[in-house]
Amino acid sequence: MVSPDGPEYAPASDTENGSPPETAPPGPDLPGPLRLHADTGVCAGAGQCVRAAPDLFDQGDDGLVVLLRADVSEQERERALTAADWCPSGAVSVHETS
């Protein structure tokens, strides 16, 4: 999908048993600053994003994702990409901002 914010990474892969994969796949080719988006409309409340990046995601009382901060620092980059990869519903996407 083309985003007005720039290229987007939203993994199509899914985990069959709801557990995160043993290792995160290599990140996409998004060299610039990253911005996160979390779509509560498709969130399934699995919580994998919180496991991958608890500094960036939380879950509300209803179990749905709460994005704590959209702008991703360089130190958080890998965790943000992992969260997008682990999300079984595709609710987490990462956009390059430049």
Ligand code: SF4
């Ligand atoms: S955004 Fe994805 S990983 Fe996070 S709680 Fe929702 S379904 Fe689970």
